[in-house]
Amino acid sequence: MYTPTPTEHEAQLADSRLSPLHLRIRPSGRTDRERLDQCFRTLSPESSRLRFFATKRALSDKELDFFSGADGGEHIALAAIRLDDQGQELEALGFVRCVRLAPGGPCAEFSITVLDAQQGQGLGTALAEALMQAAQVAGIRQLCFEVLADNMAMRKLARRMGGTPRRMEDGTLEFDCALTPAPAPTPPPEAVAAAPTPASTPPPCNPGWVLPWFADPHDLVEAWFHGIDQTLGLAQRAQTGLLRWWGIPIPVEYTP
Numbered sequence: 001m002y003t004p005t006p007t008e009h010e011a012q013l014a015d016s017r018l019s020p021l022h023l024r025i026r027p028s029g030r031t032d033r034e035r036l037d038q039c040f041r042t043l044s045p046e047s048s049r050l051r052f053f054a055t056k057r058a059l060s061d062k063e064l065d066f067f068s069g070a071d072g073g074e075h076i077a078l079a080a081i082r083l084d085d086q087g088q089e090l091e092a093l094g095f096v097r098c099v100r101l102a103p104g105g106p107c108a109e110f111s112i113t114v115l116d117a118q119q120g121q122g123l124g125t126a127l128a129e130a131l132m133q134a135a136q137v138a139g140i141r142q143l144c145f146e147v148l149a150d151n152m153a154m155r156k157l158a159r160r161m162g163g164t165p166r167r168m169e170d171g172t173l174e175f176d177c178a179l180t181p182a183p184a185p186t187p188p189p190e191a192v193a194a195a196p197t198p199a200s201t202p203p204p205c206n207p208g209w210v211l212p213w214f215a216d217p218h219d220l221v222e223a224w225f226h227g228i229d230q231t232l233g234l235a236q237r238a239q240t241g242l243l244r245w246w247g248i249p250i251p252v253e254y255t256p
């Protein structure tokens, strides 16, 4: 029986529910063009809808060029490949990737696909964990992605990745997942003495509201103003009643 030499990512899978399946999670590039084509042609219409927000029967040539063009820096992609008993690579079972929003920037857009037959067995989690690790090492600080509201598997996976959801106007959920910077190797003491002042933290991807939708202060502030409005209305009505009772003419601005 073939036992694959554990690479970084295979070692992770040893703890997962997939350990009996021989597979390898490794960087994906030009050589995976055909596997990508096959994987997305095999995908069910439902999985395709959840991935692309529209049913897509196959990737176009342009999309295949892009998806197979990861460079490990701006665009990081990993593939989960099934292995035969001799350790030879067979078909792809899933892909995960992230693409920086700006060249060299700290934020990247994340996406993931697992073949229907392999879903629900831990492969999505293993791919996401491996990608997060690779992204951290490449200096990416935040992953963001949009998820359809009925995509329960991806919502659970996003939570597991530490994602914070924000509800968008069109009903989709946007997740931001912060990545802790990879620990820097310990420098020799002489390098520490000569070290320049550390660079400042990069700005967040979304400089606007980044709070989860359920804690959006907009709703709280609105409720607060509504409360004040009601209290003022009550006070005005009480004052008007008193003036009437005393027989004092009521100023126009007090009239409710």
Ligand SMILES: CC(C)(COP(=O)(O)OP(=O)(O)OC[C@H]1O[C@@H](n2cnc3c(N)ncnc32)[C@H](O)[C@@H]1OP(=O)(O)O)[C@@H](O)C(=O)NCCC(=O)NCCS
Pocket: 046, 047, 048, 050, 051, 110, 111, 112, 113, 114, 115, 118, 119, 120, 121, 122, 123, 124, 125, 126, 145, 146, 147, 151, 152, 153, 154, 156, 157, 160
């Ligand atoms: C989303 C996707 C990548 C998850 O891959 P996977 O291999 O099924 O993921 P896992 O087996 O690691 O499961 C991840 C979580 O989803 C849950 N899950 C899996 N399938 C599920 C389903 N059909 N319904 C509800 N939850 C499901 C698992 O229980 C697990 O939750 P847990 O962490 O609380 O145990 C996969 O379903 C997929 O490719 N879907 C179609 C494409 C897509 O939606 N891509 C994301 C677009 S942003």
